[in-house]
Amino acid sequence: MTWTLLDRCCDRCTHSVENPCKDYVECRLNGPLCHEDERCRELRRRRLEELAYGEKGAKIKVPMASCTLAMGSEAVYNAVLEAVEKLGVEATVTISGCYGMDFIDPWVEFSAKGMPTAIYARVRPADVPKLIESYFIKRDVSGAFALKERTGGALGEEKVPLLSELDFWRKQYKWVSRNCGVVNPESLEEYVASGGYRGLSKALKVGPERVIDEIQKSGLRGRGGAGFPTGLKWKLARQQPATPKYVIANADEGDPGAFMNRLLAESDPFRIVEGLTIAGYAVGASQGFIFVRAEKPMMAKRLRRAVEEARKYGLLGRNILGSGFDFDIEVILSAGAFVCGEETAMIAAIEGKRAWPRQRPPYPAEKGLWGKPTIVNNVETLAHAATIMAEGAEKFAAVGTERTKGTKMFCVTGNVKRVGAYEVPIGVSVRYLVEELAGGPPDGSKIKAVQIGGPSGGCIPAALLDLPIDYETLQGAGAIMGSGGIVVMTEDTCMVDAAKFFLTFTSAESCGKCVPCRVGLRTMWNILDKITRGEGTEEDLHTLRQMAETVRSFSLCALGGTAPNPVLSTLRHFVDEYMAHIRDKVCPAMVCRALIAYRIDEERCIACGQCAMNCPVSAISRVESGKYRIDKEKCISCGICFAVCPVKVITKVPRGSLGGGHA
Amino acid sequence: MPKVKIDGRVVEVEPGTTVLAAAEKAGVRIPRLCVVPGLYEGSSCRVCLVKTPAGRLFPACNYRVYRDEEFVATSPDLWEMRRVNFELLLAFHRIECWQCERKGACSLVSLAKELGVEGIPVCSECPLPPSECLLRRGILCLGMITLAGCEAECVAGGGECWGCRGPITRADVLERAFKRYSELGFDVTSVVSKAEIFWNSLDSFGVVKSVAGRASGGGRG
Numbered sequence: 098m099t100w101t102l103l104d105r106c107c108d109r110c111t112h113s114v115e116n117p118c119k120d121y122v123e124c125r126l127n128g129p130l131c132h133e134d135e136r137c138r139e140l141r142r143r144r145l146e147e148l149a150y151g152e153k154g155a156k157i158k159v160p161m162a163s164c165t166l167a168m169g170s171e172a173v174y175n176a177v178l179e180a181v182e183k184l185g186v187e188a189t190v191t192i193s194g195c196y197g198m199d200f201i202d203p204w205v206e207f208s209a210k211g212m213p214t215a216i217y218a219r220v221r222p223a224d225v226p227k228l229i230e231s232y233f234i235k236r237d238v239s240g241a242f243a244l245k246e247r248t249g250g251a252l253g254e255e256k257v258p259l260l261s262e263l264d265f266w267r268k269q270y271k272w273v274s275r276n277c278g279v280v281n282p283e284s285l286e287e288y289v290a291s292g293g294y295r296g297l298s299k300a301l302k303v304g305p306e307r308v309i310d311e312i313q314k315s316g317l318r319g320r321g322g323a324g325f326p327t328g329l330k331w332k333l334a335r336q337q338p339a340t341p342k343y344v345i346a347n348a349d350e351g352d353p354g355a356f357m358n359r360l361l362a363e364s365d366p367f368r369i370v371e372g373l374t375i376a377g378y379a380v381g382a383s384q385g386f387i388f389v390r391a392e393k394p395m396m397a398k399r400l401r402r403a404v405e406e407a408r409k410y411g412l413l414g415r416n417i418l419g420s421g422f423d424f425d426i427e428v429i430l431s432a433g434a435f436v437c438g439e440e441t442a443m444i445a446a447i448e449g450k451r452a453w454p455r456q457r458p459p460y461p462a463e464k465g466l467w468g469k470p471t472i473v474n475n476v477e478t479l480a481h482a483a484t485i486m487a488e489g490a491e492k493f494a495a496v497g498t499e500r501t502k503g504t505k506m507f508c509v510t511g512n513v514k515r516v517g518a519y520e521v522p523i524g525v526s527v528r529y530l531v532e533e534l535a536g537g538p539p540d541g542s543k544i545k546a547v548q549i550g551g552p553s554g555g556c557i558p559a560a561l562l563d564l565p566i567d568y569e570t571l572q573g574a575g576a577i578m579g580s581g582g583i584v585v586m587t588e589d590t591c592m593v594d595a596a597k598f599f600l601t602f603t604s605a606e607s608c609g610k611c612v613p614c615r616v617g618l619r620t621m622w623n624i625l626d627k628i629t630r631g632e633g634t635e636e637d638l639h640t641l642r643q644m645a646e647t648v649r650s651f652s653l654c655a656l657g658g659t660a661p662n663p664v665l666s667t668l669r670h671f672v673d674e675y676m677a678h679i680r681d682k683v684c685p686a687m688v689c690r691a692l693i694a695y696r697i698d699e700e701r702c703i704a705c706g707q708c709a710m711n712c713p714v715s716a717i718s719r720v721e722s723g724k725y726r727i728d729k730e731k732c733i734s735c736g737i738c739f740a741v742c743p744v745k746v747i748t749k750v751p752r753g754s755l756g757g758g759h760a
Numbered sequence: 761m762p763k764v765k766i767d768g769r770v771v772e773v774e775p776g777t778t779v780l781a782a783a784e785k786a787g788v789r790i791p792r793l794c795v796v797p798g799l800y801e802g803s804s805c806r807v808c809l810v811k812t813p814a815g816r817l818f819p820a821c822n823y824r825v826y827r828d829e830e831f832v833a834t835s836p837d838l839w840e841m842r843r844v845n846f847e848l849l850l851a852f853h854r855i856e857c858w859q860c861e862r863k864g865a866c867s868l869v870s871l872a873k874e875l876g877v878e879g880i881p882v883c884s885e886c887p888l889p890p891s892e893c894l895l896r897r898g899i900l901c902l903g904m905i906t907l908a909g910c911e912a913e914c915v916a917g918g919g920e921c922w923g924c925r926g927p928i929t930r931a932d933v934l935e936r937a938f939k940r941y942s943e944l945g946f947d948v949t950s951v952v953s954k955a956e957i958f959w960n961s962l963d964s965f966g967v968v969k970s971v972a973g974r975a976s977g978g979g980r981g
Contacts, residue, residue: 456803456822611804616848647844650817651806 099152101286102126102144103410106137114411119419121411122298125289148290151189155209155233157181160202160278162195162363163395164356169222170203176222177205177229184226186233194364196278197357197506197518198265201242207232211250216260218242265515265534270496272504273480274520277364282399285406288367294412296486300375301420308379309335312482315490316502321347321438321475322550322579323655324501324568327482330472334380334462337470342382345447345466345473346373348389348396349431349438352551353602355582357506357518358476362389362396365480366403370426372479374413375486377424380472385426387476388443391433401428435606439654440465440473442608453610454654475580477506496522501567505578509535511585512542528562531585542587546671550579552599553659555666556592575666577659591688592671593678596663597625603660614657617648621664628675629689631682631752638675642668687749690734694752697738699724701746708738708747765830766810779810779820779831790833791842791874793849793867795821806845807871811838843875850879855933857884858893858904858940873908879930881937882906886915894920895944900954904937905968923958927968934968938975948976 102125105112109132112118124130126145129137150156159174177190193206201218205228208214215238217228231237232251238244239253243260260266280287288294300308313328334342346369350358362369373385387404389397404426407413415423429447431437437446439454444466446452465471474482481503485493494502501523507530508518514536521530527547531537538544546556549566555576557564564570571578586595604618624641627633645661645668652658668675677683684692697708697717702724709717709725716731717738727738739747761772764779769786783790790810795802802808802821809817810831820833832838850872857864857880864884872880883903886893894901894915901920903912905928915921928934941951952972959965 455801456819458823612806612849613845616852617845620848620851643844644848647841647848651809651841651845653803653806 099147100140100144102141102148102290103286106140107132107134109134114409114414117411117416117419119302120298121418122289122294126292145290148287150208150210151191153187153189155186155188156207157188157190157229158193158206158208159190160195160204161192162282163359163393164195164199165202165204166395168199168202172222173203173205173220173225176225180226180229184229184234186229188229188233191281192283193280194277194282195360197274197360197520198515199517200515204242208245209233211248212236213238213248213251213254214245215241215251215257216243216245265517265519265536268529268533269520270504270522271520272493272496273368273477273484274361274365274506274518275484276368277360277518280365282364282366283402283406285367285403285410285412288365292487293367294371296483296488297371297374297378297412298418300378300486301418301422305335305379305381308375308486311490312379312485315485315493316497317478317481317485317493318501318568319475320477320481320505320580322553322577324578327474327478330462330474331376331379333460334470334472337463339470340381341384341469342380343466343469343471344373344376344380344382344385345440345443345471346385346387346476346479347438347440347443347473348387348400348476349443350390350393350580351435351438351606352553352580352582354510354548354584355508355551355580357508357581359393359396360518361480361506362476363399366399367407368480368483369400369476370403370407370413372476372481372483373426373474374407374417374424375482376472376474376479378422380470383423383425385424386447386466387426387428388437388447389428389430390437391430397428397430404428434608435602436608436654436656439656441654443473444471453608454656456653498524498565498567500569505566505581507566507581507583509583509585511548511583512538512544512587512590513585514539523567524565526563526565527557527583530566530583531562535585538585538587542589544585545588545590546586546592546595546667548576548584548586548595548599548663549582550577550659550662551582551584552602553577553655553662554579554582555662556586556595556670557666558670561670575662575669577662589686589688591629591684591686592667592674593625593629593684594686594688596667597622597629599663600625600660603656607656607660611651611653611657613648613651614653614660617644617652618657618660620644621648621661625664628678629684630691631678631689633675633679635676635679638668638672638679682753683751687751690736692752693734693749694729694732694754695727695734695736695739695747696750697725697727697742698746698748699726701744703744703746705743707741707743711737711741713737762825763828764825765828767831767833773825775826776824779818779823779825780808782825783810783820783831783833788833790820791871792821793871805849807842807849809838809842811835839875843877846871846875846877847879850877854936855879855881855884855930856936856940857881858886858895863887869908878907879928879933880908881928881933882908882910882912882915882921882925884908885912887912888916894918895941895946898945900946900950902951902955904940905934905951905955923955926962927955927959927964929964929967931967931971934971935975938972942975948972 120130206216237252239256241257309331317327318324377385436442437452442452442454461471497503506520519534544559548556557574600622604622607614609615624637645664649661687693704723716728720726764782766783766786766788771786773782790808792808794805803819808820810820810833869884899920902923903921906923907925
């Protein structure tokens with residue numbers, strides 16, 4: 098068996114899980130600390146090199162995270178194994194997390210001694226033998242997407258850009274996501290080799306008060322959306338006289354369009370485990386929970402594995418690193434309700450009760466899990482805490498704004514060229530994220546609006562794209578930073594329809610405990626539905642606004658309290674579009690089915706009959722000229738003909754413009 | 761002991777007392793619905809929300825007082841939002857008090873009156889047992905489509921309702937009422953012509969007539 102960094106280097110090392118050494122973590126990289134021996138030092142150096150280039154001097158890395166798996170990285174992994182054997186290439190094949198650049202999925206990364214590390218984008222299994230041959234045998238990197246460094250040891254290096262030269266990489270600030278895509282998420286050894294667990298080791302040496310001081314000094318605020326100062330939360334829980342205390346990591350990420358927590362937990366799960374251990378130490382807890390969304394099984398699997406690994410090496414359990422601190426973590430699967438992300442509902446779910454939120458106060462820091470002081474932190478917050486303890490508060494606070502320090506991960510989805518997760522300093526503009534990092538709309542069309550903060554957030558119009566992203570500024574514009582999901586919408590999105598989409602989600606996810614959320618959201622949805630059918634009145638807009646205000650201020654928890662935001666913000670910035678639906682019975686973006694019709698341009702029709710064949714209601718028939726025509730009485734505006742027409746001669750027109758009974 | 765100020769009235773209470781209990785002690789009426797002390801912790805119906813000077817809202821039934829605090833329980837905006845919220849609650853409630861065992865003698869109906877929410881028929885206040893219903897005896901009574909408001913003494917005294925308090929304007933309640941009239945063997949047009957006596961000059965009568973039109977049209981088809 099190979100010696101790993103986590104093992105003892107020789108008999109003089111006294112560390113064991115039962116009798117842990119307080120310098121265990123530091124000793125892994127800079128050791129040996131308790132004795133001097135060049136051989137022990139060399140052992141570590143050699144192992145670190147092996148981790149970088151594989152045991153055979155060459156390494157192939159295939160990402161295994163939900164996002165890359167969805168794009169077929171498992172088939173690529175198998176193709177790699179097969180090709181390596183067939184070509185006789187001496188390379189270690191390993192897995193990694195995801196870089197957050199979902200537009201290059203599935204990617205592979207090749208590295209070998211003396212050669213630049215190369216990333217290949219959008220790899221198909223059939224390409225794999227060719228790629229391996231050119232890199233490892235011909236030493237040619239010209240087909241790569243990007244290089245990590247230049248060594249001059251390979252052909253075609255000058256043709257390929259460096260990753261650090263590419264805008265979407267260069268303009269990020271990789272702080273908490275530094276390991277994502279870099280390390281093997283299932284290997285504690287690689288996490289420790291990348292500097293992991295230094296934060297916990299330091300925390301255990303300075304004591305809980307100094308840990309809280311450090312977190313307070315960093316200015317870290319909760320990354321789950323509400324932005325409560327993390328250090329203060331820990332301090333309040335620490336001051337509670339009741340025992341035992343509990344800490345919970347909130348990994349119940351459920352917003353449509355947000356996946357930064359999933360990405361982090363799948364690519365760097367140990368950072369979260371470390372962060373939770375530090376939180377437990379700071380508040381004086383001995384039991385932690387990670388509450389994971391059941392619909393994200395890989396996230397749960399990775400976190401479970403990380404907990405087991407940490408336990409195996411004494412980084413969880415009794416007397417952690419010889420400090421006398423006992424702590425363990427249990428990973429709990431949620432039942433998959435969006436409301437479980439709300440802390441009091443999450444606590445009820447962990448207790449085995451129905452996941453209903455309850456009225457605060459008392460806050461969980463005072464009375465939480467089983468009535469005991471409990472803190473609930475988002476996983477990104479905890480990962481930040483671990484990184485802050487390792488790197489120091491000053492480094493963290495060096496970026497960000499006056500009121501909010503540090504970085505935040507955002508997921509940019511929708512109509513953009515480069516869908517992905519990006520980490521940037523808080524305070525950069527929305528435009529920076531959407532245009533400079535994500536590249537703006539792919540076909541050069543114009544951005545109409547950006548939905549920030551998922552279904553609890555709001556839409557801001559293109560005119561406000563230069564707003565800096567932080568908790569307070571966005572609130573002023575009717576949106577929230579939320580957990581960090583950003584959906585980019587172009588001119589072909591109907592804002593009324595978009596508001597309806599988000600309400601469809603929140604009204605379905607409402608737990609039903611309180612009246613305004615349960616009934617109010619449903620009623621608001623009904624009004625929006627009426628408007629998109631062209632049956633709305635101006636009176637409805639008034640009712641909608643009044644109802645939104647009531648739901649927002651009267652709801653029990655944050656789900657209802659924020660759910661009207663998409664409606665309120667679109668009413669504020671796009672009221673013209675509502676009026677077009679109501680007064681002119683027109684959907685300007687040509688989305689709302691009841692308000693549009695389809696027409697075939699008979700001049701350009703090639704009479705292929707595709708549209709008629711696919712029409713579900715047989716509304717398309719052949720006319721004398723041999724071309725096709727849509728019967729507007731029968732047409733249900735499903736849009737299938739529009740999608741299948743090979744020459745794109747079917748156009749959307751306002752239904753009213755056709756005359757007849759539909760005006 | 762903490763001093764609680766509610767709508768300007770100050771009371772001293774034991775620490776841990778709910779705002780609702782404190783308000784009762786102070787003689788301030790706060791509407792409530794879902795809380796049942798000892799059985800249900802409340803905070804669901806959101807009818808009893810009170811406001812702090814900072815503008816934050818808390819349910820009076822659930823918020824406990826440990827230090828001196830001040831609350832507003834009665835203000836126009838609070839009352840308005842309570843009303844909208846209560847209308848939402850009614851929106852999915854089948855208001856068929858004339859078929860309900862409790863005959864409207866329930867906290868929902870009394871709260872509707874308190875908050876001035878319309879949509880509750882006069883019948884809901886009828887103190888007579890269901891078997892005594894005039895409609896079942898073949899007498900055309902407008903109680904099912906007439907707004908609550910009076911103590912319905914005429915009905916209590918055995919006379920039928922002529923609709924002097926004005927019509928209900930909620931289409932769903934009217935639809936169910938007309939269906940019930942038909943089931944009991946009353947012609948829709950006869951109901952409308954009786955209603956004309958008090959309602960002919962009212963704008964809201966239009967709603968009744970349009971629903972009645974649909975009901976009789978649907979009946980024939």
